[in-house]
Amino acid sequence: MDEVERDSITGRETTGHEWNGIKELDTPIPRGVLMFLIVTHLWAIAWWFLVPSWPLGHTYTKGLLGVDQHRTVEARVVEGQQERAAWMARLESEPYDTILADEALMKTVRDVGRQLFGDNCAACHGRDGRGGANYPDLTDDDWLWGGGPEMIEQTLRVGINTAHPETRVGQMPAFGRDEMLDREQVRNVAAYVYSLTHPDYSTPENIDRIDAGREVFVTTCAACHGENAQGNPELGAPNLTDAHWVYGGTMDTIIASVHGGRQGHMPTWDERLTPAEIRTLALYVHDLGTRQP
Template sequence: MAEIERDPVTDRETTGHEWNGIKELDTPVPRGVLMFLIVTHIWAIAWWFLVPAWPLGTTYTRGLLGVDQRTTVEAQVAEGQQQRSAWTTKLETEPYDEILADESLMRTVRDTGRQLFGDNCAACHGRDGKGSKNYPDLTDDDWLWGGGPEMIEQTMRVGINTAHPESRIGQMPAFGRDDMLDRDQVRNVAAYVYSLSHSDYSTADNIDRIDAGREVFLTTCAACHGEDGAGNREVGAPNLTDGHWLYGGDLDTIIATVHGGRQGHMPTWEKRLSNADIRTLALYVHDLGTEQP
């Protein structure tokens, strides 16, 4: 029989292995570690039976408790909707003037609307609603179709230049590209339009071009923009006299607009957002355009 060797310090048996003069002790796994491993294995096996765990082709084991993350989330959403119903019902049913007069409800609109706007509108209009070139500023109280909550709601529902049967249609013809106006007429009418918001441009050097442009404007552009250039919200024609420009108000950009035309796009949100969300956003956007600095 082989002689059992013991460590002189701990009096534990050795395994007989030695590395560089260091002998390995035959030390058992601590009982606490063994208990932990046993308990965790039992817990894992029990959990397999209690909750969904194993895929089975087109289905999975449902678990004895009948709970999963999907049902948990659905319950949380239902609870959240129940908590929101107190004020969403008011938003869906009360007239806008009553909502605007209810400061408590408007605080909710501002808080909720900010999140909705950030999730759905900020990509084009910016998180602050100030827009950018080719995307309108929603804070300047300058509107193509009107800035009341009712009009904003309608614009959101049907969109602009969309497939919706009631879509708002807004298009600037390509007068130069499509040969409706010749080169000089395009430059003349652009000069006239530029002068409407830049009075200092009407000088002796430019007056003949401006006068010629006015004649083109009256016969070609006034039907939409009005004879005074102040626009027409019935057809979404912008005011050309106020200095607010969607695509840019410098002379070169106006020439490019008259020559090549413009056609913006606003998606329809009728089937993407709930009625309460649309009305919340309409109030929030209206509020952006009427906030005092």
């Protein structure tokens, strides 16, 4: 029989393995660790019987507890729909004035509208609704087609320059490119429009050009923008006197707009969103434009 070697300090048996003069002790697994492993294995085996666990061809073991995530999710969806049904019905049917006067319902509009806006509108108008280059700012209470909830709802429903049979149609002609105005007339009318929001531009050096541009504006642009240049929501013609610009209000940008024209596009949401969702978005966007900072 081989003689068992024991460590002189601890008195424990060694395994016989030695590395660089260091001998390995034959130390048993701690009892606590062993018990933990036993309990976890027993729990795993029990869990196999209690909940769905093992695939069996086209099915699986159902478990003794009857847990079914499909049914759980379906039940929660039904609960959510039932909770939404009451206020969604109100949003779909009640007059806008009534909804706007109900602060509790408007809180729901802001919560749900924020999500709808983020999912459908933020790609162009930004998460905060402040727009960006070539996309309108929806928070400044300055509207191309009118900012009442009814008008916003219609814009959402039919879109702008879309294939919808009732679409809003808006286009700024390319006065320079299509030779309706010559180069000098384009520069003159751009100078006049620029002066409307930059009074300091009306200097003695520029006044003749501005006056000439005013004449071009009256004969060419006033039909859409009005003689006072304050726009026309019926045509989607912007107000040129308030310093709110979609494409930019610098002199160069205005010249580019007059020369090359502009034609925006907004998709129709008529078949993408429900009537209640469209009305929720209309209220949310209206609220963005009128909410006090």
